[in-house]
Amino acid sequence: MSPVTDRVGPRHNPTAGAALPVNLRDLRDEAWRRLDPAHRDYFTGGAGDERTLRANETAFDAYRLLPRVLRGGGERDLRTPLLGGTLSMPVLVSPTAFHRLAHPDGEVGCARAVAGADTVLVLSMAATTPVEAVAAAMDAADRPGRLWFQLYPQPDLGFTESLVRRVEAAGCRALVVTVDSPVLGRRERDLRNGFLDLPPGLGCENMRDPETGRIRDIVLDADLDWPRIDWLRGVTRLPVVLKGILHPADARLAVAHGVDAVWVSNHGGRQLDGAATAVDALPSVVDAVGDRVPVLLDGGIRRGTDVLTALALGATAVGVGRPVLWGLAARGEPGVRQVLDLLRADLGQAMTLAGAVRPADLGPDLLNRMPR
Numbered sequence: 001m002s003p004v005t006d007r008v009g010p011r012h013n014p015t016a017g018a019a020l021p022v023n024l025r026d027l028r029d030e031a032w033r034r035l036d037p038a039h040r041d042y043f044t045g046g047a048g049d050e051r052t053l054r055a056n057e058t059a060f061d062a063y064r065l066l067p068r069v070l071r072g073g074g075e076r077d078l079r080t081p082l083l084g085g086t087l088s089m090p091v092l093v094s095p096t097a098f099h100r101l102a103h104p105d106g107e108v109g110c111a112r113a114v115a116g117a118d119t120v121l122v123l124s125m126a127a128t129t130p131v132e133a134v135a136a137a138m139d140a141a142d143r144p145g146r147l148w149f150q151l152y153p154q155p156d157l158g159f160t161e162s163l164v165r166r167v168e169a170a171g172c173r174a175l176v177v178t179v180d181s182p183v184l185g186r187r188e189r190d191l192r193n194g195f196l197d198l199p200p201g202l203g204c205e206n207m208r209d210p211e212t213g214r215i216r217d218i219v220l221d222a223d224l225d226w227p228r229i230d231w232l233r234g235v236t237r238l239p240v241v242l243k244g245i246l247h248p249a250d251a252r253l254a255v256a257h258g259v260d261a262v263w264v265s266n267h268g269g270r271q272l273d274g275a276a277t278a279v280d281a282l283p284s285v286v287d288a289v290g291d292r293v294p295v296l297l298d299g300g301i302r303r304g305t306d307v308l309t310a311l312a313l314g315a316t317a318v319g320v321g322r323p324v325l326w327g328l329a330a331r332g333e334p335g336v337r338q339v340l341d342l343l344r345a346d347l348g349q350a351m352t353l354a355g356a357v358r359p360a361d362l363g364p365d366l367l368n369r370m371p372r
């Protein structure tokens, strides 16, 4: 929230000659050098031929911007109200599994970085750290309320309800129900590498059975349906977000079933290969939802201009998945902080160049779609 002042010349360029990373891909390259190849493939890969995975990034290339001029000054303000809290910017951290496989700092390091950046971490149900420990890291950083929890509702309703209670007691402020995973996508890199299980000492800590103490397998449940979303709404007062919506009819149903936000996503190209990119699906979802609930989006966000494009198309905020894993794998907690700081700076600069001071200034008039 500093006034935008910029001077020309290398003497004034704070990044000139500075150590990498200059962008998120620098951290990706660093992470890839560090990771075990099978783990790198798990974090990087997508389903099938990875068409959707590739398209997630290139879909943003189809947009060119129509910047407004002579109005980029004043106090830049990226703050974004969302589900009862206010994020410091319209970027949050998408749920991703197995952070301790990427780096020993794991989910706690990620949470500290997210707290420092004052945005939201959506903790994966497949986290390798108990939700209570991640929430404690947020509290210690004086950022309670910055933690949401991602849920794959389990066919065992008793277990699901006990997990919801645990998540509520830990202080999570929203439940993100992932609905694009009735089965696991066909991830051929993992099949080839035989990547099946976590190494000894790592496990999905939030799947511990309250009675036996044993870690249960996560069941991806093809029987998950709208009545079960209604059931979930009935057992918790937390806001419920549905993640993995692409079809406008589902967005309409989500609103009719009383969900609190719709999250447009193809799971980073890891589920249905050939699925539409989130940015291409976004306009009709925004149209279907109107201003009844916020619309979030993830998939392929690598630049401030990608965030700007999604917001101009009607998203309230975007999530980042892999870039956070790159930062974590490359440098632990400071790497995640760098990812979030780079995105914030890049977004702020892009907004100023486009003549926008706050997210509310962004609209479809700033976009000039290119023919493909």
Ligand SMILES: Cc1cc2nc3c(=O)[nH]c(=O)nc-3n(C[C@H](O)[C@H](O)[C@H](O)COP(=O)(O)O)c2cc1C
Residues within 6 Å of the ligand: 042, 043, 044, 056, 094, 095, 096, 097, 124, 125, 126, 150, 178, 243, 265, 266, 267, 268, 269, 270, 298, 299, 300, 301, 319, 320, 321, 322, 323, 325
């Ligand atoms: C390694 C990895 C693990 C993921 N684990 C989960 C998960 O546990 N739950 C979930 O809802 N989505 C999961 N996702 C999907 C992300 O939440 C998100 O939708 C996707 O990564 C966004 O695309 P991006 O990586 O291009 O930013 C995972 C993605 C990756 C890359």
Ligand SMILES: CC(C)CC(=O)C(=O)O
Residues within 6 Å of the ligand: 097, 126, 184, 218, 267, 270
């Ligand atoms: C445990 C997995 C199902 C996590 C996931 O969603 C993913 O790898 O994309």
